[in-house]
Amino acid sequence: MKIDSVEFFYAAMPEVTLAADGSQDALLVRVTSGEYVGWGECEASPLVSIAAFVTPRSHGVCQPVAASVLGETLDGPEDIARIAALVERNSMDLLQAAHTFSGIEIALWDLLGHRFEQPVWRLLGYEKSTPKVPYASMLFGETPEQTMQHVSAAMIAGFRAVKVGWGGFGETTVQSDADHLMAAREALGTDGILLVDAGQIWGSDVEAAALRIPALAEARATWLEEPFLAHAYGEHAQLAARSQGVGIAGGEGAHTTHMATNLIDYGKVSYVQIDTGRIGGIGPAKAVADYAHAHGVTYVNHTFTTHLALSASLQPFAGLADHRICEYPAEPSALARDITSTGLALDENGEISAPDAPGLGLDVALENLGPYLRTVDISVDGTTLYASGTSAGRAVTVDA
Amino acid sequence: MKIDSVEFFYAAMPEVTLAADGSQDALLVRVTSGEYVGWGECEASPLVSIAAFVTPRSHGVCQPVAASVLGETLDGPEDIARIAALVERNSMDLLQAAHTFSGIEIALWDLLGHRFEQPVWRLLGYEKSTPKVPYASMLFGETPEQTMQHVSAAMIAGFRAVKVGWGGFGETTVQSDADHLMAAREALGTDGILLVDAGQIWGSDVEAAALRIPALAEARATWLEEPFLAHAYGEHAQLAARSQGVGIAGGEGAHTTHMATNLIDYGKVSYVQIDTGRIGGIGPAKAVADYAHAHGVTYVNHTFTTHLALSASLQPFAGLADHRICEYPAEPSALARDITSTGLALDENGEISAPDAPGLGLDVALENLGPYLRTVDISVDGTTLYASGTSAGRAVTVDA
Numbered sequence: 001m002k003i004d005s006v007e008f009f010y011a012a013m014p015e016v017t018l019a020a021d022g023s024q025d026a027l028l029v030r031v032t033s034g035e036y037v038g039w040g041e042c043e044a045s046p047l048v049s050i051a052a053f054v055t056p057r058s059h060g061v062c063q064p065v066a067a068s069v070l071g072e073t074l075d076g077p078e079d080i081a082r083i084a085a086l087v088e089r090n091s092m093d094l095l096q097a098a099h100t101f102s103g104i105e106i107a108l109w110d111l112l113g114h115r116f117e118q119p120v121w122r123l124l125g126y127e128k129s130t131p132k133v134p135y136a137s138m139l140f141g142e143t144p145e146q147t148m149q150h151v152s153a154a155m156i157a158g159f160r161a162v163k164v165g166w167g168g169f170g171e172t173t174v175q176s177d178a179d180h181l182m183a184a185r186e187a188l189g190t191d192g193i194l195l196v197d198a199g200q201i202w203g204s205d206v207e208a209a210a211l212r213i214p215a216l217a218e219a220r221a222t223w224l225e226e227p228f229l230a231h232a233y234g235e236h237a238q239l240a241a242r243s244q245g246v247g248i249a250g251g252e253g254a255h256t257t258h259m260a261t262n263l264i265d266y267g268k269v270s271y272v273q274i275d276t277g278r279i280g281g282i283g284p285a286k287a288v289a290d291y292a293h294a295h296g297v298t299y300v301n302h303t304f305t306t307h308l309a310l311s312a313s314l315q316p317f318a319g320l321a322d323h324r325i326c327e328y329p330a331e332p333s334a335l336a337r338d339i340t341s342t343g344l345a346l347d348e349n350g351e352i353s354a355p356d357a358p359g360l361g362l363d364v365a366l367e368n369l370g371p372y373l374r375t376v377d378i379s380v381d382g383t384t385l386y387a388s389g390t391s392a393g394r395a396v397t398v399d400a
Numbered sequence: 401m402k403i404d405s406v407e408f409f410y411a412a413m414p415e416v417t418l419a420a421d422g423s424q425d426a427l428l429v430r431v432t433s434g435e436y437v438g439w440g441e442c443e444a445s446p447l448v449s450i451a452a453f454v455t456p457r458s459h460g461v462c463q464p465v466a467a468s469v470l471g472e473t474l475d476g477p478e479d480i481a482r483i484a485a486l487v488e489r490n491s492m493d494l495l496q497a498a499h500t501f502s503g504i505e506i507a508l509w510d511l512l513g514h515r516f517e518q519p520v521w522r523l524l525g526y527e528k529s530t531p532k533v534p535y536a537s538m539l540f541g542e543t544p545e546q547t548m549q550h551v552s553a554a555m556i557a558g559f560r561a562v563k564v565g566w567g568g569f570g571e572t573t574v575q576s577d578a579d580h581l582m583a584a585r586e587a588l589g590t591d592g593i594l595l596v597d598a599g600q601i602w603g604s605d606v607e608a609a610a611l612r613i614p615a616l617a618e619a620r621a622t623w624l625e626e627p628f629l630a631h632a633y634g635e636h637a638q639l640a641a642r643s644q645g646v647g648i649a650g651g652e653g654a655h656t657t658h659m660a661t662n663l664i665d666y667g668k669v670s671y672v673q674i675d676t677g678r679i680g681g682i683g684p685a686k687a688v689a690d691y692a693h694a695h696g697v698t699y700v701n702h703t704f705t706t707h708l709a710l711s712a713s714l715q716p717f718a719g720l721a722d723h724r725i726c727e728y729p730a731e732p733s734a735l736a737r738d739i740t741s742t743g744l745a746l747d748e749n750g751e752i753s754a755p756d757a758p759g760l761g762l763d764v765a766l767e768n769l770g771p772y773l774r775t776v777d778i779s780v781d782g783t784t785l786y787a788s789g790t791s792a793g794r795a796v797t798v799d800a
Contacts, residue, residue: 010780018460022493025458044458044493047780051451052496056774058425058444060418061599085603088629092600093422093444095655095678096452096496199461200492203485204658229488231658234665255495258604258631265634266666278495374456379777380410380447 001034003072006053006104010046010388011372013335020139020166020199022304023329023336028364029103031111033074038111039364041309042103043277045096049103050376052096054385062093065100077123080108080283087280098255098280105281106312106360113359119315121354124286126319131351133161134328135195137304140167144183151187154330158350161325162188165197165225170212178215185219193325195249197225204228206238213239216246222325223249223271230254236267247271251288252302254279260288264297273327275302276312285316289323299323306336307343311362314344314354328352338368401434403472406453406504410446410788411772413735420539420566420599422704423729423736428764429503431511433474438511439764441709442503443677445496449503450776452496454785462493465500477523480508480683487680498655498680505681506712506760513759519715521754524686526719531751533561534728535595537704540567544583551587554730558750561725562588565597565625570612578615585619593725595649597625604628606638613639616646622725623649623671630654636667647671651688652702654679660688664697673727675702676712685716689723699723706736707743711762714744714754728752738768 012025027046031038042049057063068086073079084105091097109120121129136154141147147164154162164184169177181196188194196216202208209227216224224246228235230253240248247270254260255278263269272292274285292299299320301313310329317323328344329336337343340362344352355361375388412425427446431438442449457463468486473479484505491497509520521529536554541547547564554562564584569577581596588594596616602608609627616624624646628635630653640648647670654660655678663669672692674685692699699720701713710729717723729736737743740762744752755761775788 012456016457016459018457018463020460022459022462025456044462045452045455045495046458047455047778047785048448048451048494048496051448051778052445055445055447056412056425057416057418058446059416059422060420062422062444063418089600092653094448095445095499096448099495200489229656229658231656231662233658233662253492256629256631258629258633262631262633262662262666266662374780375782377777377779378447378451380774382775385447 001074003069003074004032004034006031006066006069008050008053009369010050010374010376011335011339011369012374013333013372021333023306023332026305026335026339027103028339029107031104031107033111036111036115038107038109038114038359039308040103040106040110040312041277041306042099043275043305044099047376048096049100050386051378052094052100054378056380058093061090063090065091065097065104069104074108074111077112080105084280084283099278102277102279102281105283106276109282109315110359117358119354119356119358120282120360121315121318124282124315129318129354129356130321131349131353132314132326133324133350134326134346134352135159135161135163135193136330137163137327138330140164140169140180144179147180148183148187151184155187155192158346159330160350161193161195163195163197163327166199170198170201170208174211174215177212181215181219181221194219194221195223195225196221198227200226200229202227204232204235206235209239210242213242213244213246217244221246223247225249225273226252233262233266236263236269240268249273249300252278256280257284257287261291264292264295269297271298271300273300273302274316276316277309282312282315289317289320293320293323298325301326303327304329305332306339308340308360308362308364310344311354311360318354326352335372339364341365401474403431403433403469403474405432406466406469408450408453409769410450410774410776411735411739411769412774413733413772421733423706423732426705426735426739427503428739429507431504431507433511436511436515438507438509438514438759439708440503440506440510440712441677441706442499443675443705444499447776448496449500450786451778452494452500454778456780458493461490463490465491465497465504469504474508474511477512480505483508484680484683499678502677502679502681505683506676509682509715510759517758519754519756519758520682520760521715521718524682524715529718529754529756530721531749531753532714532726533724533750534726534746534752535559535561535563535593536730537563537727538730540564540569540580544579547580548583548587551584555587555592558746559730560750561593561595563595563597563727566599570598570601570608574611574615577612581615581619581621594619594621595623595625596621598627600626600629602627604632604635606635609639610642613642613644613646617644621646623647625649625673626652633662633666636663636669640668649673649700652678656680657684657687661691664692664695669697671698671700673700673702674716676716677709682712682715689717689720693720693723698725701726703727704729705732706739708740708760708762708764710744711754711760718754726752735772739764741765
């Protein structure tokens, strides 16, 4: 069967603020092949990712993503890998292509799952979907007291692990950072898992990061995430060598499989965190999970948006029982909640699993999206290359 | 002084083919600050790079490039570095941002050069602009005889070095590749410099690349360029360890300084090739040149488009006398030739140098561009975010 159409749905909150909250907009992708439909989601900057699908080509290896997708045969996972290789080759010089294709690739897996009536994780070769311990991802409070209150609220909601990050951490004094960390530990009690996200705040400055290690160790942080720029492998390794048992985590910026395995090989991280909405989808994320498992590194998803993205991000390590921790968007925007009709709720153990249902196992609630949908028009020389509500393959009617 | 406006000019040949010829389109950038004007150029996919300048923000670290540029103070090179850091932070999750900002950053240097009446290379701290040996960059012929004819024509035109690449090299038989290489060597004579570009054809397959090493060594190729994917550092290093004196080259895909220094540290390349239109402009390219020089690696520009891009790409290593080889677009499209009113011609020694004139030392011939200019319109929810002939800062009239 052929890929008949690829449609994008750009949804955003009425006001998008400067907070480090990645759930304020979303780019959904709907792919059709014959009577089958699949859904996926690209991480961040919807307009730019749409442009990368429809842009005029610059030359043979700078073609729009559409050129490698529309009309291609899709009969099994090997076709997804083949199409991914086409994109990698034909869009070599188009930087945004990986982000655009990520959502499409996820939709191709979802579609195949519906066609073969299998969850995606089974198509990936896993025999069962093992439970994960979700951590509530949140921003530091403005004061240590606020941080303590936020973490306590997550514990009351049933979480056993919390990640705090951003919100000025690493930018003020070492003592202030230490106060926030000890407040978080106090709220977590002895057994709660504490994770800390620095959001690349120290750039390439290993010494600035190292100053925070004693407090991180004292607060028994399991990991320190993204201390440096995504490509700063040497700096990651230097910090890992003096991190007093605090694991170094990173990888969300990876837009190729190699970027993630390089962070393992050269950055010496203990946790590799992959966003299926950026790395090129579920296939490359699975390759990273296999590599991490073989190299004694723990695979973790990176997800700060919808439960569609959450399900997609669980698939690559669904069958790896020893890779237990997973990111869970604890305080998503209304938009992110409304995109799916059901979500992945915590069970009685405070755990979640990739669904047993076909594909990603979640229904996109297109009927909820009306208030959030943005219309996009892109034209070159007066010719429309993209208009919301139509697809490159055929015209469609948006139900919303 | 403040940055008042940033304008884009998207130019393309009437027909853009699937050839690996990067000169078929161009995205020029004009920046104004008070009475001063600077020009730059982004590499590839003009529509997507424009979209990254004007896109609505997704969150605090996924802002459009415009948010970090328009209205910023520009009084010296330190402001360019400061603005680059803003883009790196505020557009962290916008993959295309590096390509968009590259052209802007180049224009900022050109503008400062005009304001201070200094060539850019002097603003970078170099005392003189040293001559470079340009190599003619061309595609392999369809037959070894054609390859020989192409290389001979370049020698007759005064080149002492030729790079052949793409055109099926690495995709057919080892013998066929060897025949092309020996044909090129025959045309070059004993003293001509032979460079070979594999265009990532072997992906991650070290053995496939290694099969071509004996012929490359026999033809005395100075380097083998881009045997693998841009992030495949381990594969580069493995090939370098068995390359029989043929240097491994790469780096054109680098969109951060770290990507290039990683290729040196982990990929063990002998030549690092930087495109100022991709890595974020002249500042990060200069940082790579300094790093390469300190680590015994030769810095080379990557340029396949206009002489504006060529001048920009020469600045970062203009004062490094020992880094002699430079890429020179030998057979550019009519568009690429018409963009500047003058170009960087070979002198009597067959060499070129970064110009002594202020800024990049070349005038953009806007009056030539009319037939090539493409108009772009981008709107979200019916509001125009971009329309050719206007800028985000103020309306302008295109002279063409």
